Amino acid sequence: FPVTIRTVSDGFEKEYRPGKFSNGLEIDSDMYEDQEYESIRAEVNSMADSIQDTLQYDAASVFNNAFSAGVTGPDGVSLCNASHHLVPNDDHQSNTDTLDLSVTNVDTCLTRMNEWNNDRGNQMCIQGNLIISGNYWRETGKKIVGSELEPFVADNQKNTIKELQNGE
Secondary structure, eight states: OOOOOOOOOOOOOOOOOOOOOOOOOOOOHHHHHTTOHHHHHHHHHHHHHHHHHHHHHHHHHHHHTTTOTTSOOTTSSOSSOSOBOSSTTSOOBOOOOOOOSOHHHHHHHHHHHHTOBOTTSOBOOOOOOEEEOOGGGHHHHHHHHSOSBOTTOSSOOBOTTTTSEEEO
16 A cells, blocks of 8 residues: 655644733631621622633633734734635635625635635635624624524525624
8 A cells, every 4th residue: 555644734833821810809807707708708709700801801802803913823913814824834825805794795705614725735614603793794794694584685585594603
């Protein structure tokens, strides 16, 4: 049998450093001695809520800064950029488009995503499941993915892309 030797290309290296939480919670000994347990519980819950809000905000920053050139991923470009590389020095692949948000154009983008190739040139068959859009397209996105029937047409056809999520 012939043996095929494939070279392995190093991908991109990126470290994620989560935000540092320097605040602490100090419970006064008087509160403990006076058995003000509900006040102590309220303080702890308030701190936990604050931490959760910060974690949610940081997690959403990937999408909130998706078009910002100053916030880059491992390949050195922002999330919504037309010049993504799978490995250094390969051909770039775009995950953006300049089409208006419509049913036809969503289908066009899904077809294009399905044709993306990996670093060896093999088709990856990506199945998109999320529409990321700004506030301008918010209502249109809701109409496209939230309807049981095909939006913006008079015929009663099934909406074939309603399973996509509208990323608000």
